Amino acid sequence: MTDALTALLQERDWLMADGATGTNLFNMGLGAGDAPELWNVDAPEKIRALYASAIDAGSDLFLTNTFGGNAARLKLHDAQSRVRELNRAGAEIGRELADKAGRPVVVAGSVGPTGEIMAPMGALTHAAAVEMFHEQAEGLKDGGADVLWLETISAPEEYRAAAEAFALAGMPWCGTMSFDTAGRTMMGMTSSDMVAMVEKLPNPPIAYGANCGVGASDLLRTVLGFAAQGSERPIISKGNAGIPKYVDGHIHYDGTPELMADYAVMARDCGATIIGGCCGTMPEHLEKMHEALSTRPRGPRPTLDEIAETLGGFSSASDGTGDDAGPARRRTRRRA
Amino acid sequence: MAWPMSDDDEEIILADLNDEELVQQMFDDLYDGLKEEIEESVHILLERGWEPYRILTEALVGGMTIVGNDFRDGILFVPEVLLAANAMKGGMAILKPLLIATGAPRMGKMVIGTVKGDIHDIGKNLVSMMMEGAGFEVVDLGINNAVEKYLEALETEQPDILGMSALLTTTMPYMKVVIDTMKEKGIRDDYIVLVGGAPLNEEFGRAIGADAYCRDAAVAVETAKQFVARKHNQGVAR
16 A cells, blocks of 8 residues: 555655744743653643644644654653653644645654664664664554654664664654754764665665754755755755844744745755755744745756855855865774 | 874784874874774883873873864764774773872863753763863763752862753753852852853853853863863962
């Protein structure tokens, strides 16, 4: 049976994903330090409102409120025994809303990082990571998620562990990484490295891409890096609504709805098929993005200069790909 | 160069290198995260009569400075840095009792923790590991720390530096609460206060009254070294 996302991708040449989860929940009164996943059970009406806001803004798919729903993260709130329950609840609410949307809307079960550093540098073994992701995947599957959605990953080891877990759960999936360090992930992975890794997986994702990171410009540079590899696999672009700024004691993201509309159209021109936002992306941003994607024509692939001119400059001179891969590492006896 | 390069298959005998060559080799081996080789080299230098403090500063801290610079410049990334810090810690484990026994000056001590309301810890953990890698003593308070927790640790640990981390835009203002409380108690200037975390910037660091904002773990180490040196020059006794 074809999954709901693959079916939509066969019909449409772009899809809009959702925006921020955390930023929206904080606006609904989530306390700093609280686990958002607990609201799937304790305040389901708020989660319903979150999902509904994405659907109403025109999103073709939305992510469940289960980003930190693995045992390692829930342990910080002493809720590690509730992984299955909280994930199932988060997906069930999504299923309910998607089914009455009156058009096809995909429920994507969000799976975030464990927050642990994997062996050999850190303590988390591959087997333990697979077990944690598998537990979460089963909960999301129970709740009726159409696909699983791995996001904000930095370590290739963790991406592979999640892929293995999703195979155990028998679920189709998508997976994005966060490129926040000089155009690479925190663990040093470039956009082209990621494509190579994804294409080697025994159960590759339906779509892959980037989320979060620095600003919208950096994210599009990463998308261009993916597209340059020539893979036919759909690319996901979920960028932050600009960069957080501290003004008069408050934080706000400097990306306006108009800027995110430009970002969305440029993301599509860069080669992305599934386009959404991340931190700071509110319903008003999504509405403008949807309008722009629906009404503006496709254009040629933008250059880096055009991206910088429209959306702002990049956080680093190079992103570690291509001929201009940045300065070389020190020559030592062990590695050339 | 006197020492073999990577295209040379010949195994390097560390004990055959002279002091200068050996220190250069230790820079390379820290860069490559080779813990056993670092431990062996530390033993060799000790046998040759080097003061533990000289091994720490010239060989280990010197090597980690190169690692830190390349991390800052986007040449090395977290996995390499963690392996290097681990190799450094191997060397430090040998030196630590000797440094205490010889009364060598300390690099400094840091109390670090993620602020109240914030449960993110990877960035903080990296700073801890790199600070330890640079020879600092680190007391890690973990995540979600209220102001009382910080004050208590400052009292009992008597560190040189307080480090605070936040990943959320909603929690970073809490750093100001901690600094303001320190001011009220009249202890703000007794400590170097460093702040860090993805959503922060220099402007924010200044606005809340921190001594410095540190963009990443490598910058945190460099900043800590500068401030501790300045503090020692001022002759502030702790």
